[in-house]
Amino acid sequence: MARKDRDVRGAKGKGATSRKEVKKRSFKLGTLFSWLTFDTSRFSALKKIKWRLVSKVVIASTAVILVSVYWDDAVNEFDQEITSIEVRGQVNYLKPELLRERLDRHLGEGFISLNLDEVKESVESMPWVYSVSLQRKWPGTLIVHIKEQYPAAIWNKKFYLNAYGEVFEPRDVIAIRGIPELSGPPGQEKALLLRYVDYRDRFASRGAVLSELSLEPRGAWRVALKSGVSIKLGRDPVDAKLGRFIKAYDQGLKGQTEEIESIDARYTNGIAVRWKERIEAE
Numbered sequence: 001m002a003r004k005d006r007d008v009r010g011a012k013g014k015g016a017t018s019r020k021e022v023k024k025r026s027f028k029l030g031t032l033f034s035w036l037t038f039d040t041s042r043f044s045a046l047k048k049i050k051w052r053l054v055s056k057v058v059i060a061s062t063a064v065i066l067v068s069v070y071w072d073d074a075v076n077e078f079d080q081e082i083t084s085i086e087v088r089g090q091v092n093y094l095k096p097e098l099l100r101e102r103l104d105r106h107l108g109e110g111f112i113s114l115n116l117d118e119v120k121e122s123v124e125s126m127p128w129v130y131s132v133s134l135q136r137k138w139p140g141t142l143i144v145h146i147k148e149q150y151p152a153a154i155w156n157k158k159f160y161l162n163a164y165g166e167v168f169e170p171r172d173v174i175a176i177r178g179i180p181e182l183s184g185p186p187g188q189e190k191a192l193l194l195r196y197v198d199y200r201d202r203f204a205s206r207g208a209v210l211s212e213l214s215l216e217p218r219g220a221w222r223v224a225l226k227s228g229v230s231i232k233l234g235r236d237p238v239d240a241k242l243g244r245f246i247k248a249y250d251q252g253l254k255g256q257t258e259e260i261e262s263i264d265a266r267y268t269n270g271i272a273v274r275w276k277e278r279i280e281a282e
Helices: 002-014 019-032 040-047 051-078 096-104 116-124 189-204 239-251 253-259
Strands: 084-088 129-137 141-148 153-155 159-161 181-183 210-215 221-225 230-234 260-264 272-275
Touching (some): 096 116, 096 141, 116 129, 116 141, 153 189, 181 189, 189 210, 189 239, 230 239, 239 253, 253 260
Parallel strands (some): 084 141, 181 210, 230 260
Antiparallel strands (some): 129 141, 153 159, 210 221, 221 230, 260 272
16 A cells, blocks of 8 residues: 555656646746737727728829829820921911911920910910810820901901900901991990890891991990991980881881981980981082
């Protein structure tokens, strides 16, 4: 029996481990690897991040950086010289040689590096040009679309009005047949053009042609027909006065316009006609 007890104690001394020692070692190992524990709340916070949006921002930022770094090299590689300039659009009053001179100075400039705003501003500064649009055509063509000014009326015997009531002054005044003469104070261009269109249509329906419309500084209106008849309308409102003249015109004056020098329609109940002096044959 004593031998058996010695064998057991010998076995414990050689390799066996007691329960207390096992507990003690496990405690030390737990303490050693405690830093490997994870906080699951951090993973839940990461899930809330919009990774697709973040990836797009990263890609866009990378693209911007690459473009800024290699842009000059790319421009130098593909920036061919402009070898031809095409002009498109109907041109009636603008002198082609002046336009060509203004555009040809850009031949030889870079296809990509050409400053389109500068070209547009340069061409639009020409008197008969209303607007310009530009288009590049690879590898070396610049297309210029021109919208020319359309003279709708002569303004104060010196300028022109376009269809929008805007004043423009060409370098060389051109005699244009068939457009009316309008005159009035600065700032009244659009109002006169609109009133002219109204009066023109009212006379046209009766076979008469309105050739002049003027507004004096004191506010008096006057119209003139192509036949030479001048009609004083006075100050606003003038629609009723014009209506009385048109009524008299329809009732008999239409066939006598060649004999009429002027008409005063400023009265409230009628008109006064001034006839041309007749020269009696000897």
